[in-house]
Amino acid sequence: MTTQTITLDLRAYGHANTTITRTGPDVVYTVTARHLRGSFTLSPLTPLASAPGEGVEVRFGRNAAPAAEHPDWQLYADKPVVHRVILTETVTVHRKLLPGIAYHPLYLKRERRDGASEFASDAVRRRATATVAAIATDYLARADLAELHHAHSIRAAQARLSGALATVSRAEQWINHHMRELVEARADLIALQRLASGEEVHSAVRWALSKLPAN
Incomplete structure (x- = not known):
């Protein structure tokens, strides 16, 4: 596990103090900014069907499941909170769409008290999208991007072994x-x-x- 701390430029929304932690083939960005805090887990976009750097999958939160006991269980903690709204689920970001992401905010969802989800307000979406764009841009510029992509390709292949054997x-x-x-x-x-x-x-x-x- 490797960790570093940087400051991300969120453009109209100021700056964010960010801790970046590589956990296996995943990279976790823990962000603290005005009206926003929480973790984002980033991984390559469809590693078996894309080349390194084509895009990134962003999951809201960090995996808190005890992997040794439950290797297939995913329990995400420290989900991003924007204006006291908890974001949930996963979004994908294509590199070629990054330049226009501020003009076309992602369709992000908020977590409801009953455990369901619904689309977040425009104000929440725009601030969160700016953060996602900043961390995705940083992730796609990593020197170890090809290595991360290969590691996820291995994981994806392992996940398909039992199906192929059947x-x-x-x-x-x-x-x-x-x-x-x-x-x-x-x-x-x-x-x-x-x-x-x-x-x-x-x-x-x-x-x-x-x-x-x-x-």
Whole structure:
């Protein structure tokens, strides 16, 4: 785990003191600014379907789940709070869209008391979008971006292993089943050819052949 502290420029919304922590293949930005505080967890955008630097996935909060006990469980704590509104869920940011992000705020959602979510107000969205844009820009300029992308590609491949193994297993079962059918059909064909040519065959074979459909 490596940590550094920087100051991010939020343009119209001032500056943010930011602690950046690399946790495995993820990078967590913990931000403190006027009317805004909280953590953002950044990772490559669709690592198996994109090249390093094409975009970034931003999850609101940091993973607080005890990974050793629950490796597949994600529990996000320290979610960003903007004007006392807690943001939730995940957004994706494409590098090519970053220059215009201030003019087209992200459709961010707020967490409700009942656990559901709804779209945040325009004021919250604009301030949070400025923060997301700043941290995404910093993330996409990291020297270890290719390394992070590769690490997430490994994680994505591992997540798909069991599904691929199941597909192979189903295909092998299908092939084995139809191979048995093919072997039996070839044996029937040979017996029919012998009988059709006038050769005498065992009565048990004739009985089995009688069960086959005629033209």
